[in-house]
Amino acid sequence: MSLKRIDLLICCGSGCISAGALKIKERFHAVLSEKGLTNEINIIETGCMGPCDYGPVMVIYPEGIFYKKVTPEDVDEIVAEHFVKGRPVQRLMLQDEDKTIAAHKEVPFYQKQVKVALANCGFIDPESLEEYIATGGYEALGTVLTQMTPQQAIDVVKESGLRGRGGAGFPTHMKWKMVHDRKEDQKYVICNGDEGDPGAFMDRSLLEGDPHRILEGMMLCAYSIGASQGFFYIRAEYPLAIKRIKQAIEQAREVGLMGKNIFGTDFCFEAEVRTGAGAFVCGEEMALIHSIEGERGNPTPKPPYPAVSGLWGKPTVVNNVETLANLPTIFVKGAKWFSTMGTETSKGTKVFALTGDIRNTGLVEVPMGTTLREMIFDVGGGMIGGNEFKAVQLGGPSGGCLTAEHLDVPVDYETLKARGAMMGSGGVIVMDDQKCMVNVAKFFMDFCVDESCGKCSPCRIGLKQMYNILDRITKGEGQEGDIEELQRLGETVAKISLCGLGQTAPNPVLSTIRYFRNEYEAHIKDKACHTKVCRDLFHFKIDKSRCIGCSLCSRKCPANCISGSREDKYTIGQVDCVKCGNCQDVCPVKAIDRIPGIHSDVTAHKEALLKRKARED
Amino acid sequence: MYREICSKYAPDKDNLICILHEIQNSHPQHYISEEAVQTVAEYLGVPANHIYGVLTFYTMYSTKPRGQNIIRLCESPPCYIKGSENILHKLMTLLDIEVGETTKDGCFTLELCACLGVCGNAPVMMINNDVYGDLTEEKVEEIIEKVRRG
Amino acid sequence: MKTLADLKKIREKAQEEMKLRGSSVRIKIVVGMGTSGIAMGAREVMKTFLEEISNRNLTDVIVTQTGEKGLSSLEPVVDLIEEDKPKVTYGNMTPDKVKKVVVEHIVNGRIVSDYVVATGN
Ligand SMILES: Cc1cc2nc3c(=O)[nH]c(=O)nc-3n(C[C@H](O)[C@H](O)[C@H](O)COP(=O)(O)O)c2cc1C
Ligand code: FES
Numbered sequence: 001m002s003l004k005r006i007d008l009l010i011c012c013g014s015g016c017i018s019a020g021a022l023k024i025k026e027r028f029h030a031v032l033s034e035k036g037l038t039n040e041i042n043i044i045e046t047g048c049m050g051p052c053d054y055g056p057v058m059v060i061y062p063e064g065i066f067y068k069k070v071t072p073e074d075v076d077e078i079v080a081e082h083f084v085k086g087r088p089v090q091r092l093m094l095q096d097e098d099k100t101i102a103a104h105k106e107v108p109f110y111q112k113q114v115k116v117a118l119a120n121c122g123f124i125d126p127e128s129l130e131e132y133i134a135t136g137g138y139e140a141l142g143t144v145l146t147q148m149t150p151q152q153a154i155d156v157v158k159e160s161g162l163r164g165r166g167g168a169g170f171p172t173h174m175k176w177k178m179v180h181d182r183k184e185d186q187k188y189v190i191c192n193g194d195e196g197d198p199g200a201f202m203d204r205s206l207l208e209g210d211p212h213r214i215l216e217g218m219m220l221c222a223y224s225i226g227a228s229q230g231f232f233y234i235r236a237e238y239p240l241a242i243k244r245i246k247q248a249i250e251q252a253r254e255v256g257l258m259g260k261n262i263f264g265t266d267f268c269f270e271a272e273v274r275t276g277a278g279a280f281v282c283g284e285e286m287a288l289i290h291s292i293e294g295e296r297g298n299p300t301p302k303p304p305y306p307a308v309s310g311l312w313g314k315p316t317v318v319n320n321v322e323t324l325a326n327l328p329t330i331f332v333k334g335a336k337w338f339s340t341m342g343t344e345t346s347k348g349t350k351v352f353a354l355t356g357d358i359r360n361t362g363l364v365e366v367p368m369g370t371t372l373r374e375m376i377f378d379v380g381g382g383m384i385g386g387n388e389f390k391a392v393q394l395g396g397p398s399g400g401c402l403t404a405e406h407l408d409v410p411v412d413y414e415t416l417k418a419r420g421a422m423m424g425s426g427g428v429i430v431m432d433d434q435k436c437m438v439n440v441a442k443f444f445m446d447f448c449v450d451e452s453c454g455k456c457s458p459c460r461i462g463l464k465q466m467y468n469i470l471d472r473i474t475k476g477e478g479q480e481g482d483i484e485e486l487q488r489l490g491e492t493v494a495k496i497s498l499c500g501l502g503q504t505a506p507n508p509v510l511s512t513i514r515y516f517r518n519e520y521e522a523h524i525k526d527k528a529c530h531t532k533v534c535r536d537l538f539h540f541k542i543d544k545s546r547c548i549g550c551s552l553c554s555r556k557c558p559a560n561c562i563s564g565s566r567e568d569k570y571t572i573g574q575v576d577c578v579k580c581g582n583c584q585d586v587c588p589v590k591a592i593d594r595i596p597g598i599h600s601d602v603t604a605h606k607e608a609l610l611k612r613k614a615r616e617d
Numbered sequence: 618m619y620r621e622i623c624s625k626y627a628p629d630k631d632n633l634i635c636i637l638h639e640i641q642n643s644h645p646q647h648y649i650s651e652e653a654v655q656t657v658a659e660y661l662g663v664p665a666n667h668i669y670g671v672l673t674f675y676t677m678y679s680t681k682p683r684g685q686n687i688i689r690l691c692e693s694p695p696c697y698i699k700g701s702e703n704i705l706h707k708l709m710t711l712l713d714i715e716v717g718e719t720t721k722d723g724c725f726t727l728e729l730c731a732c733l734g735v736c737g738n739a740p741v742m743m744i745n746n747d748v749y750g751d752l753t754e755e756k757v758e759e760i761i762e763k764v765r766r767g
Numbered sequence: 768m769k770t771l772a773d774l775k776k777i778r779e780k781a782q783e784e785m786k787l788r789g790s791s792v793r794i795k796i797v798v799g800m801g802t803s804g805i806a807m808g809a810r811e812v813m814k815t816f817l818e819e820i821s822n823r824n825l826t827d828v829i830v831t832q833t834g835e836k837g838l839s840s841l842e843p844v845v846d847l848i849e850e851d852k853p854k855v856t857y858g859n860m861t862p863d864k865v866k867k868v869v870v871e872h873i874v875n876g877r878i879v880s881d882y883v884v885a886t887g888n
Contacts, residue, residue, distance in 0.1 A: 005817055005830050007787040015738045018750030040817070042787075052737030055750075061787045062795070062831045086800035086832030123788065133774065134781035142771045198693030198732035236638060236677055237733050239746045255777075256768045264769040277634055277675035280731055294630035294661075296674040353736065355695040361737040393694070427736075429695050443694045447731065453674075 006041045006083060007061040011122055013048025013205055014240060015362070019055035020071070027075040032083075041083060047209015049122030051109050052362040054094070059122070066101070067092040109360050112379050114341065116349045117202075117325035118365045121209035126244055129251040132212040138257060140331035141216050145223060145263045150180055153224040157327070159335035161347030166192055166283075166320030167398070167424050167500070169346070169413040178307035179225040179315040187227040188316040190292070191218050191324055193234035193241065194276055194283035197396030198447060199427030202351040202363055203321035207234065207241035210325070211248035217324030219262075219269055220331065225317055228268050233288050235276040246273050280451035284499050285318040287453070298455045299499035320425075322351055342368035346412035350423070354380045356430040357387065373407040376430055387432035391515070395424025397444045397451075398504030400511030401437065420511040422504065436533035437516040438523050441509045442470040448505035459502030462493035466509060476536040476598060478524035483513060528597035535579045539599040542583075544569045546591035553583035553592065574599040618643075619656035628661055633671060636661075637678060646682035647726070676730070684719040684726035686764055690742040693732035699739040705729070707754045708742075711761055724765055783826055793827035794873055797846040800832040808861065809843035815862040816845075819869040828873060841884050847872060858884035 008028065012021050025043065032038045049057055054068035065088045067078070074092060081087045094101040096108060115121075124131040132138070144153050158173035179187055191214060195203040207214060218230045234242050249271050252258040260268045274292050281287050282297040289311050291297035310316025326348060330338045339347045346368040352375060355361050359381030366375060372392060376382070383389055391401045394411075400421035402409070409415055413423050431440065445467045454460045466489050469482050490506030497503045513520060522528050529537035542553070542562075549566035559578045564570030572583070584592045622639050626632040640653050649672060658665040672678045690705055705716075708727055712720050719726045735741045738750025742757075749760055768774060786792065798804070798813045816830045833846075841858030847868075848854050855878055857868060864882055871877045 004787065005813070005832075007785075009788075014735050014748050015750060018735055018738050018741065018748040052735075055738060062792075062829050084800065085805065086798070124785075130777060130781035131785060133778045134785050136778070138774055139771070139778075142774050146771065195734055196731065199695045199736050200732075201734040201736055204734045235734075237730075237743070263771070274631070275634060275638060277638065278677035278730065279675050291634065292631055294633035294671070296670055298674075355736040355739060356698050361739075363737070397694075427695075429698070431698065435698065440694065440698075443697055447693060451731065 004040060004042045007044060008041055009044050009046050009049075009059045009061065009122065011047075011049040011055065011057045012045040013052070013122075013208055014201075014238075015048060015052030016055035016057060017240075019069075021056040023072050024056050024058075024070055024075060027072045028079070031075055031079045035079060035084070037079070037083060044125045045127070046124065047121045047126045048205035048363060050113075050118070050363040051360055053360050054362075060088075063088070066094060068094055108381065109362070109364070109379060112370070112374055113365050114349050114367055115365050116329050116338075117206060117213075117322050117351055118209075118363065119329065120213060121205055121363075124210070126209050126211055127247060129212060129248070129255065132210070136332055137212055137328065138216055140328040141219055141223075141257075142263050144220060144331055145265045145267050150224045150226060153220065153331075154180060156331060156335045157224070160330045160338040161335075161342070162323065162326055162330060162338070163346065163413065164320055165322035165326075165350065165426070167395075167422075169423060172319065172323055175307055175317050175319075176221065176225050178305075179227075179317050182308070182315040184315055186229075186314045187225055188311045188314055189218055189222045189225065189227045189230040190285075190288065190311065190316060190318045191230065191232045192283065192285065192288060192318050192320050193232055193238070193245075194280075194288060195235060195238075195321070195425065196280035196283045196451075197398075197425045197427050199355050199393070199396055199429045200353050200425040202353055202426055204238050204241050205363055206321050206325050206351075207232075207238065208244050211241075211244040212252070213328055214245070214321055214324050215248050215252060215258075215271065217327040218271060218319075219258075220327045221317055221319060221324065222269050223267050225315075227317070228270065230269065230271040231292055231311070232271065232273045233276065233282075233292060234273060235282075236278060237276075242273055242275060249273070279453070280447075281453045281499070281501055284501060287499070288318065289316065296453075298453050299501075301498060322426075343410060343412045343415075345414050350411070350426055352411075352426045352428045354428050354430065356392075356428075357384050357432040357435075358382070358430040359384050368412045369410040371408050371410055372402065372428075375411070375428065376407070380430070383430070383432050385432070387434055389430070390433045390435060391431045391437060391440075391512075393421075393429040393431070393440070393444075393508065394427070395422030395507075396427045396429075397447050398422060398500065398507055399424045399427070400507045401440075401515060402511075403515045420507065420514055422507065434531055434533075436474075436529050436531040437512045437519050438470065438529075439474055439533050441512045442467065442474055444508035445470055445505070448501065452501060452505075456498035456502065458493045459497040459499075459505065462489055462497075463502065463505055465489055466493070466506065470509070473520065473523050474529075474534040474536070476523075476527045476534075478520075478527075480524070482524055483517070483520050486510075487513060522596075526597060530596045532594040532596055537598065538579075538594045538596050539574055539602070540572055540577060540579070540581075540584060541593050541595050542570050542572060543591050543593060544571075546589055548589055548591070550588060552586050552588065556582045556586045558582065574601040575605045619653045620660070623657060623660040630661055630663055633657070633661060633663075633668070634675075637668075637672065641678060645685060646723075647684070647687055648679040648682050650680075682719075684723050686725050686744055687728060688725055688742055688744050689728045689730040689733070691731070691733045691735075691740065692729045693736075695732070695736040696739040696741055701740040701752075703754060704740050704742070704752050704757055707757050708761075711758060725761070786826060787829060792829050793849065794829075795846075795848040796828065796830045796873075797848065798830065798832045799842065799844040799846075804842045804844065807842040811862055812843045812845065812860045812865055815865040816869070819866055820873075823869070823874065825869075825873065844884070853886050855883060856885040857882040 056070050058067050162172045163169040276282050279297050282291045284299045287297040287299040306316040349365050351365045364379045449463050449467050452459045490510045494506050532538040547569040554562040559576045561573035561576035654668050740752045741750045800809050843860045845857045871879050
């Protein structure tokens, strides 16, 4: 037994690593060995703890003290004060309305959360098989293999009500049953770790933070459907996730949890990792299967479904990472326990990724049916920078926007769908009142145009057309009838596209039209962007009563269009203004404002140009 | 050299993507040459045009030489909301290149990419295999300087 | 690993290693490690606790630390906290006294009243 008295858990999820967690870890090693404390303190690298916004974060046990935004310079102080003298460093703790929050458990971010899939993320060392086992890992597998038939296992999943977490919410047991019932000697299970939805990162965190859980989930599926081979398809953008899963497979093999006759039964299983190469559409299950086969990742029409003809033509189950992550706990704690959480049709918990203009960005796991308000304001800490909440985009580029009036809607598959949004993979992009919804819709459309594989024409051509219209609208060239044209195109593309990408890509546009039609109209009819985001639909104006005539703006103007004097103050020549915003940035007294709409000088100038051109022709 | 990389994998078509990754990563200019394609085609026993078909489908592969370091800035909505546009401008002025170009000294290539799955720390960029989050213009300057020094 | 029993063995051992994070703790030993405590030898006291506990394989006991308690004249000060019992504070601790406290109090459940400087909260 060791003499360790402190467990130092440093979050080494990608978020915290990008904020410098590895440097901090190195510094701890250096300082601890300098002070001769290495054998008293365990340094453990964990997966994502969730509150990425506070990164790098760490939790120190046994007290469970939570530190945020730690820098390498803080390390000396933590060691000298906290580790040696037992005085936790107040300054690094979370402040909540004048109150310092020391304990990890008391951090408001964790209060409403119920961790099932994420239970071990940020708590165990993901590179240690033993720590996973210590939390009850592989017990589900051992029990199922030795005490249940595949059909019984499928029944447990059925009773739990688990539905796919990868987007569509298809009941997991049904997929399994279909493959189970097929009489073929070779079947496959694939873990879909392609996670391409902008704003989603729970699958990465799970793969990085608790790889054995996903592996165990995969084996539970494999046994139930009669597969002896599994593949992890992980996008190449996630090098750490790839490394951790490969390592987990090796570790499992070493102790006989993988390979032949697992737990002394007839069940044999092997798993391998395959990577993507930067194509969003490969998250679609048929495209993914083609990609594993070494082909272009094009979707193909369904049916046949993968359950009938999947990888190399064999029956295949494709399950999302988070879906698999729920399985070990369902088998250990029971289907009943799982199904008591959630709503009528959506059981259990769901991991959401909070991003955008929200105070606590990061991962949260809450029971299905939690309202958006609880998620955004109670867990997420509300809006950042004192702005008002305006909209939330749920389900990434295939989902839709909801508004303040939907804040009390319980989040589950059906409720969201009815309101034009989607659960999707669980991305929650929160936007404040400074965002232009037309511009946001254009951005999502841009993403889908880029990622369309081009195989079917409605998606390839239709989305591009929609993008062009949106682009025109944001440039002040919108026309009467554009909104209707967008709706018409959107509905057609959704109806006749080959795969889910095209079928759902119009959602952001359609839902923003539904809830923010007035913004579209202002852009088209008044040529005004009231949030002052679209460059062509606002102008800069110097307020003479505030201007001190310092001439700084005039000197910094690249177009040389600001003139004036100390006495007369300064004015902007609207016709030549390129809207770079330099003047606004440099003005020492903030006398320059953005005014929605096109300036009358510019409109007049344009008309004059047109007239002259007409005359010349 | 390409032959050596190939031989680490079984000669099955489903290893193609992994082989291409390794070839590209091991080339100092991060690209897949015609010679490499030929070698892989022979090794796997598939026509070269199949390999080109795959190469061009996936955005991460390049058939043109690139810089020693590949900068991939995320342009997806969550990063956009948090100001990735300013970061892009900063990178372009700092490196004096446009998107898709390589600096004169061959040190950096600037690319845009879809969500890197680190949106909690937006805006985000990846340089080679390292992720940098919570970017500000000042931070970008520091990072570039550090990578340049090696 | 071939059976659930094998798995259980690994689990028990691993849980042992992780007990600092767990809740299956019977007694918590809190050593005052402020500047004065350290000056009076609190580090040695802490080390002795860790060694004794490890030697005796006491898996449900953890050692942690805290800052100054304001009892400077009694340093090193140690709290023993047991669930549902009043806290016991020992003062003027030395490695030898620690050994006695481990045997008497922690193993046999008899408070060593000679060293006690305070009880309750
Ligand atoms: C364009 C597109 C992208 C998708 N991307 C993903 C993805 O990144 N991860 C994922 O698990 N499922 C994704 N899906 C859904 C998969 O096709 C499939 O439904 C899912 O992996 C099934 O797993 P589940 O039943 O466990 O949810 C995507 C679907 C489409 C149409
Ligand atoms: S949107 Fe940029 S990392 Fe996800």
